[in-house]
Amino acid sequence: GAGSYAVVATVEDPFHAGSATGTLTVAKRPANVTLGLPEQTYDGSPRIATATTEPVGLAVAITYDGNAEAPVAAGTYAVVATVVDPTYAGSAVGALVVSKADQTIDFPEFFEVFANDEIQLAATSRSGLAVTYAVAGGPAVLDGTTLSFTGVGSVTLAASQAGDGNW
Numbered sequence: 001g002a003g004s005y006a007v008v009a010t011v012e013d014p015f016h017a018g019s020a021t022g023t024l025t026v027a028k029r030p031a032n033v034t035l036g037l038p039e040q041t042y043d044g045s046p047r048i049a050t051a052t053t054e055p056v057g058l059a060v061a062i063t064y065d066g067n068a069e070a071p072v073a074a075g076t077y078a079v080v081a082t083v084v085d086p087t088y089a090g091s092a093v094g095a096l097v098v099s100k101a102d103q104t105i106d107f108p109e110f111f112e113v114f115a116n117d118e119i120q121l122a123a124t125s126r127s128g129l130a131v132t133y134a135v136a137g138g139p140a141v142l143d144g145t146t147l148s149f150t151g152v153g154s155v156t157l158a159a160s161q162a163g164d165g166n167w
Contacts, residue, residue, distance in 0.1 A: 001086055002028040031058055031083045031090035042101040042166040046070035049096050051081035059084045064096060074100045074166045103127040103167045107159045119147045123159040127167040134158045 003026060010019040036050035048070045051060040061084050064070055064077040071077050075098055082091040107123040122145070123131040133142055136158045139151030149155065161167075 002026050002089075028085075028089035029087060031055060031085070031088040033060060033081050033083060033090045033092040035079060035081050035092045035094045037079065037094050037096050039099070040096070041099045042072075042074040044072065046072055047096065047098045049079045049081070049094070051092065053083060053088075053090065055088070058088055058090075071096070071098060074098045100163065100165070101127070101167055103129075103161060103163065105131055105159050105161060107131075107157075113149070115149045115152055117149065121145045121147055121157070121159075125161040125167075127161065127163065129161050129164060129167060131159050131161050134160070 005024045005026070007022045007024045008019065009021075011017060032054040034052045034054075036052070038050075040047040046069070049062055049064075051062060053060060060081050061068070062070075062079060062081045064079055066078075077096045077098070079094050079096045080091060081093075083089055103126040105123050105125050110119060113119060121133050121142075123133070125131050133145065133147075134157070135142055135147075136156040138155030139153050140147055140149050140155040140157075147155075147157070
């Protein structure tokens with residue numbers, strides 16, 4: 001196996017005497033490591049890199065910015081894959097990119113309302129982040145999430161969510 005070994009050699013001869021000591025070093029054999037860094041998008045679960053080796057089947061430890069746990073959040077992470085084997089040595093480095101996830105907003109439609117009605121807006125985003133509103137056109141005003149009308153006609157509303165580090 002790979003490692004350093006103490007060596008002692010002794011002459012075993014009735015007419016000669018002598019001995020010598022030293023260290024025998026056996027190096028690990030090189031192994032090729034190939035990283036798999038697929039495009040990934042934030043979804044709230046750990047995002048992982050993969051590694052294959054030649055020779056096939058060697059154990060590999062993978063770290064992300066120096067941590068053993070795979071990242072969850074969107075961002076770019078330095079990945080190091082290192083062979084963990086008593087006989088082989090090898091490693092590979094790369095970057096795992098986790099993109100922000102797209103989000104949708106569910107905004108219920110209102111079909112028939114009257115000029116003196118007030119409507120509580122309740123749109124939701126797939127991310128769970130708060131939705132903001134704006135009157136995009138028509139006779140209406142907003143007070144927080146309360147929509148009231150200033151006249152008769154069609155009203156167009158816009159719902160938006162700016163996102164965060166993951167969305």
